Amino acid sequence: MATVEVPGYAVNDKLELDEQHKALGGWRGPLSLRRVGSSYRAHREPTERERHYPLWDLASRIVDNAFVLAQRELNDTDVASAEWECSPACSKALLADLMGIKEPEEQAKAIGELAGFCVGVLEKQPAVPRVAAPLKVFGDLHGQFRDMLMLFAVYGFPTHLGGDVQTTSYIFNGDFVDRGAHQLECVVLLFALKALYAEQVYLLRGNHEFREQNMMMREEGFFGHLATRYSEQGCAGLANTIFEDVHKCFDWLPLAAIAADTALVVHGGIGDGTWGIGDLETIERPVKDVDSSKVLLQAMWSDPTGSDSVMKSGVHQSDRGEGVPEFGPNVSASFCAENKLAMIIRSHQFMRAGFKVMHHGFVVCVFSARNYFFDEGGTNVSNDCAILLLTQDRTGNLRVYPKCLEAAPETTDATLAVARASSRRSPRGAGGAVEGMLLCGYRVLCRCFPDPAERARRKSMLSQVGKPHLG
């Protein structure tokens, strides 16, 4: 058995693999590679458990089907997720295509088995896993399955069959469900990925991976999505079954991750900053209720200050609700210092460019759903989406490269669509357009603290901050 080291710099900012690791790209082994510290153990024999892995066929079929769908979509006309395959007949066919299962009862059974298998994996993994670079971080998906596929198609698919999961880890930073047209498809693919690549793929919990939140969102929420979908097929009862099975898995999702020993990845943020990583690690799972812990509530729900204009320092009550603070740049800086972190990567808020660097680089936000306000009518806010690629340079500094997809043209608003068509490149279509988008995505838009001047600036900022205080 050969062990192949995959260091943080094995993938460059263009998502190209280091020459000496290219052989890994052709790997066709069974199940996941094992990560040993910051390296993978490749080319190993399957364990006895894996030889009899009951869900191998199902999970790999789902991932393979998604791969085919993504390739197909890459060559089709670009549309917003909200306009794609949304009629009852289309979304029924889409799920059947994805799972390779037509009958609703059989689908429900398979989803239950997949969720149950993931619980078994998650029970053995910590509440705050350590994930090594190279690494991609996805922000909110909110059921926008087409955007998810497009991000995979353009920036690399998490599969060992023509993708990059051998060399690159994946973190999905919460909010998989609620709002979008294909919430169940997102969940099914994410669970299949987790089942197949347990050590490479991490699904972190967001504030929408809670029952109460899904119910509160009524027909837009995950339960409403399931109820509509299955009552149209004459089997409304399946909505309850699937909802419960999926949530049994959500209850075990990790609450944050530490990326490359340097960055905290968490859905909302650090709240009032009075707690640390250790407090998240000791939260006992399964967790059903977000209000069961102050630390959990803040990690899932809080936001940094200065999302819009002025950056307020200190801690402030947010308008999200009681117990949900906003944290200022000094809170972020001291949290990083106390927890020996370089930065906090978080999602949870719509960002027009799909990402945003805040708090002097101590906070980087990422949001992976395009055209997020599509259905809200009259808005001219049509956002791009992004993922973050985290690599290390050869001196060990973490580098963060946003990879963006432009918003899709919104064809229901004719004026806007025409304006876009004339002023912006379509993210895909003919080969040339795809190449154009890749170039756009390859722009290095931020490099968090690689250069000495920036490091010095951050260091002086750190020395100025005191303990977080209530503002």
Ligand SMILES: [Mn+2]
């Ligand atoms: Mn959120």
